[in-house]
Amino acid sequence: MAINPPVDATQTKAWAALQDHFQSLQDEGIDLRAWFANDPQRTEKLSFEAGDLHFDLSKNLIQPETLSLLAQLGREVKLDERIESMFKGEHINNTEDRAVLHTALRMPEEDRGSLVVDGQDVVGDVRDTLKRIYAFADQVRSGEWTGVSGKRITTVVNIGIGGSDLGPVMAYEALKPYADAGISARYVSNIDPNDLAEKTRDLDPETTLFIIVSKTFTTLETLTNARQARSWLLDHLKAQGAVDGSDAQSAEAIRKHFIAVSTALDKVEDFGIDPTNAFGFWNWVGGRYSVDSAVGTSLAITIGPERFEEFLAGFNAIDRYFRDTPLEENVVALMGLLNVWYVNFFGAHSHAVLPYDQYLHRFPAYLQQLTMESNGKSVRWDGTPVTSMTGEIFWGEPGTNGQHAFYQLIHQGTRLIPADFIAFANTPNPAKDEDQDVHELFLANYFAQTKALAFGKTADEVRAEGTDESIVPARVFTGNRPTTSILGDDLTPRSLGELIALYEHITLTEGTVWGVDSFDQWGVELGKKLAKEITPAISQDDQALAAQDQSTRSLIEFYRAHRH
Ligand SMILES: O=P(O)(O)OC[C@H]1O[C@H](O)[C@H](O)[C@@H](O)[C@@H]1O
Numbered sequence: 001m002a003i004n005p006p007v008d009a010t011q012t013k014a015w016a017a018l019q020d021h022f023q024s025l026q027d028e029g030i031d032l033r034a035w036f037a038n039d040p041q042r043t044e045k046l047s048f049e050a051g052d053l054h055f056d057l058s059k060n061l062i063q064p065e066t067l068s069l070l071a072q073l074g075r076e077v078k079l080d081e082r083i084e085s086m087f088k089g090e091h092i093n094n095t096e097d098r099a100v101l102h103t104a105l106r107m108p109e110e111d112r113g114s115l116v117v118d119g120q121d122v123v124g125d126v127r128d129t130l131k132r133i134y135a136f137a138d139q140v141r142s143g144e145w146t147g148v149s150g151k152r153i154t155t156v157v158n159i160g161i162g163g164s165d166l167g168p169v170m171a172y173e174a175l176k177p178y179a180d181a182g183i184s185a186r187y188v189s190n191i192d193p194n195d196l197a198e199k200t201r202d203l204d205p206e207t208t209l210f211i212i213v214s215k216t217f218t219t220l221e222t223l224t225n226a227r228q229a230r231s232w233l234l235d236h237l238k239a240q241g242a243v244d245g246s247d248a249q250s251a252e253a254i255r256k257h258f259i260a261v262s263t264a265l266d267k268v269e270d271f272g273i274d275p276t277n278a279f280g281f282w283n284w285v286g287g288r289y290s291v292d293s294a295v296g297t298s299l300a301i302t303i304g305p306e307r308f309e310e311f312l313a314g315f316n317a318i319d320r321y322f323r324d325t326p327l328e329e330n331v332v333a334l335m336g337l338l339n340v341w342y343v344n345f346f347g348a349h350s351h352a353v354l355p356y357d358q359y360l361h362r363f364p365a366y367l368q369q370l371t372m373e374s375n376g377k378s379v380r381w382d383g384t385p386v387t388s389m390t391g392e393i394f395w396g397e398p399g400t401n402g403q404h405a406f407y408q409l410i411h412q413g414t415r416l417i418p419a420d421f422i423a424f425a426n427t428p429n430p431a432k433d434e435d436q437d438v439h440e441l442f443l444a445n446y447f448a449q450t451k452a453l454a455f456g457k458t459a460d461e462v463r464a465e466g467t468d469e470s471i472v473p474a475r476v477f478t479g480n481r482p483t484t485s486i487l488g489d490d491l492t493p494r495s496l497g498e499l500i501a502l503y504e505h506i507t508l509t510e511g512t513v514w515g516v517d518s519f520d521q522w523g524v525e526l527g528k529k530l531a532k533e534i535t536p537a538i539s540q541d542d543q544a545l546a547a548q549d550q551s552t553r554s555l556i557e558f559y560r561a562h563r564h
Helices: 013-028 032-038 064-076 079-088 102-106 122-142 166-174 193-200 220-239 247-257 265-270 294-303 305-324 331-345 363-375 407-412 438-455 459-464 493-514 522-539 542-546 550-562
Strands: 047-050 053-056 155-159 184-188 208-213 258-262 278-280 350-356 393-395 419-424 483-488
Touching: 013 064, 013 331, 032 438, 047 331, 053 493, 064 079, 064 331, 064 493, 079 305, 079 493, 102 122, 102 305, 102 493, 122 278, 122 294, 122 305, 155 193, 155 220, 155 294, 166 184, 166 294, 166 363, 166 493, 184 193, 184 294, 193 220, 208 220, 208 247, 208 294, 220 247, 220 258, 220 522, 247 258, 258 265, 258 294, 265 278, 278 294, 294 305, 305 331, 305 493, 331 493, 350 363, 350 438, 363 393, 363 493, 407 438, 419 438, 438 483, 483 493, 522 542, 522 550, 542 550
Parallel strands: 155 184, 155 208, 208 258, 258 278, 350 393, 350 419, 419 483
Antiparallel strands: 047 053, 053 483
C-alpha cells in the first residue's frame, strides 16, 4: 500500500530553528542553576500531568521555548498525521504492509464495532479473545482447571522470547503484589538449556502449566524449549506415577498442562496443543507491543482478569491523551521530541531509565527491545537512507543499585546521558528502620540524584568544605546533566499500563522524526539464518565447516577440539 514518504526532519524550518536555538544556548552557556534562579516559574512551566502520572521536565537542558520548537518540528514532520494513521489502522508498518494497532488491544467493550480495519471488527475480536482468556484464567485461579492428576495449578511457566517474554516477565515482576491466587509465574526464554533446566528443577509437573507464546510459532528458541518442556513434563509425570506413558494419557497430559498464544493457531495444533486452549492475536500487533494482548495470559492468570482490565485501562488512558492533546502540551510526544533534541543536537548516544522501584527491575530490559528494535534503523520507510542519527541505547537498573555502580559516569563522565527517573509515592511494603520510614529514605535518594545531576557542586563549594586544593577538581560536579522525573501514586496495574504506553508512544514519536518504520525488525533476520546454516558445521559436517569464513571456522574448530 502506498504510504507518504517521510518528511526529512533535517530540512524543516523547525530543525534550522532548533539548530540556531541550540547554538544560542551554547553561546550564552547552558546553566540550570541560572535558569532556575532567573525563572521562579520554570518548574511549573515545564511540569505536566498525563493519566495518573506527573512529569517534571524542568531539569532538562531546555527552555520553555525549546519545547515549542520541538512541537513545531513534530508538526512539520506530520507527527499528528502519523498518530492518526496508526490509531485508524492504516498500514504504517509499510515494509511488512501491516496496520499497527496495539492501541486497539486496550479499547474498552463499548468501542466494539467502532474500528473496522481490513474488514475486521478489531475491537470485537480483541474483546472476544479477552473473554476467552479471562474464562480460562478464572478456571485456573479457582482450581477448577487442574493438571492431569487432578491437582490445582500453582506455577505457570511462560515459554517465549523477545516480545513474547520481555513484556510479560517485566509486568509480572512489577505486579507481584497483585498475584493473589497462590499462582506464581516463571519465564523461560533462552535456548541455552540452562534456562529451562534451572526454571523447572524444583517444579512439580502435576501442578505446572506451560504457556507457549510465539507470535509466529516458528521461533527456534521457543519451539525447542517447548519440545524440551513437553519431554520434561511427560518424563516426570511418568516417574511420579501420574501417567502410565500410554499415548492417550500423554495426549491428555499435554492438553491439561500446555496452552498456547500465537497468531498462527494452525501451527499450535500441530504441536499437540488443543486449539480450545490457544489464544490468538493478530499480525497488526508487533511482538514488542504485545504484552497487553493474549501474550499477557500469564499475567491474566496470576493477577486475575479484573486487574488485567485495569492494566489495559491504564494503556488506554495514555493512548487517548496522546491522540487528543495538542503537541505543544502533549508530554508523551514532547518526551519523544526531547530525546531527538539530545540525540541529534547534543549528540547523546544513550538514555538511562532508572526506576526507583524494585518491582520495575526488568523495565529497562523491556524498554531495550521496545525502543532499540523499533528505532535502530539506517533507512527510512521509503527505503532511502536516514538523514540523521537514529535510535538511542536504552539501559538502566533500579535505583539505588545503579547509584553504587554506574552513576559515577553519569555525574562526572565526559558523556551526556539523559536519564528518566521513575518513582511512586507509596510502597506496598512499608518498613521502619528505627524511626526512619525506609521508603522515604529511598525516595530521598531519588530526589537527591536529579538535584545533584542538575545543579552539581562548584569548586568553591568543594573548597568551602575544607577540601585540599589538590583534590578539588576531582570533587567538582559540573551539573547540567539532564533528567526527567516521573512520579505516580502507586505502582498498580493501571499505572504500569500508563508507563508502558508512554514509552510506546515516545518510540513512535522519535521514529516519525527519523522517518523510520518503528514496527519492523529486519535486522534480526540475518543472524537467525546464519545460525541455521552453521548448525551442521558445528556438529560434524566438515564440508559445511570448510564453507565458513576463516574466523568463524577457527572458532568452531576450537569448540570441536574442546567439547567433551
Ligand atoms: O513471538 P515470536 O514470533 O516467537 O517472536 C519472538 C521475537 O523474535 C524475533 O526475532 C523478533 O526480533 C522479536 O520482535 C520477536 O518478539
